[in-house]
Amino acid sequence: MELKVNGKNQSLDVPAHTPLLQALRESLQLTGTKYGCGEGACGACMVLVDGTPTPSCITPVSNVRNREVITIEGISVNGKLHAVQKAFLAEEALQCGYCTPGMIISAVALLNKNPEPTESQIKEAMQRNVCRCCVYPYIVKAIQTASKMK
Ligand code: FES
Ligand code: FES
Structure with a gap:
């Protein structure tokens, strides 16, 4: 294959x-x-x-x-973190971190399509990602922060 x-x-x-x-x-x-x-x-x-x-x-x-x-x-290029990865760290948008790779993938896809999403567009785009630690508000904030870094 x-x-x-x-x-x-x-x-x-x-x-x-x-x-x-x-x-x-x-x-x-x-x-x-x-x-x-x-x-x-x-x-x-x-x-x-x-x-x-x-x-x-x-x-x-x-x-x-x-x-x-x-x-x-x-997602990172030549050892440099992607803006979404930097923003997740800056906003402390994780607790156990298990959901984080999937969250970052969905967030990268969203920002590639829509570089300045509204809060409701972020929530809608992230609907398929579950965080058992419930750090959702931090994740939304991190995506907003990443959208300003790009
Ligand atoms: S492990 Fe694939 S969606 Fe849950
Ligand atoms: S940070 Fe633990 S599942 Fe999301």
Whole structure:
């Protein structure tokens, strides 16, 4: 199976129905993408597929052939944190941090599409991401801060 992940072509010896999340974590050791619910309901496993936030736990690898997959490891460039990553740190928008990679992926996708979202647009765009520590207000603030950094 040929995949393009974080700008690199990868050849994986896995069945076509293998969840993308499993391929990323176990075959490519990209463990920043997290396993939460395993059924597309929490957003912990979110990655960008052609720029669209996509739950990798319910996406077979065969669905992403010839498409651009970006994981949390591919968000920073040349060791420099992305504005969203900097803003999450600046606003302390995490507690345990388990939801954070998926949150950042969804936030990056939002700001790429809409660089100055309103608070309600942020809340709507982040609906598929669950934070069990309930730091939602900080996450919204971080996304607002990131939108000013860009
Ligand atoms: S682990 Fe994929 S959406 Fe929850
Ligand atoms: S910071 Fe703990 S789940 Fe969000």
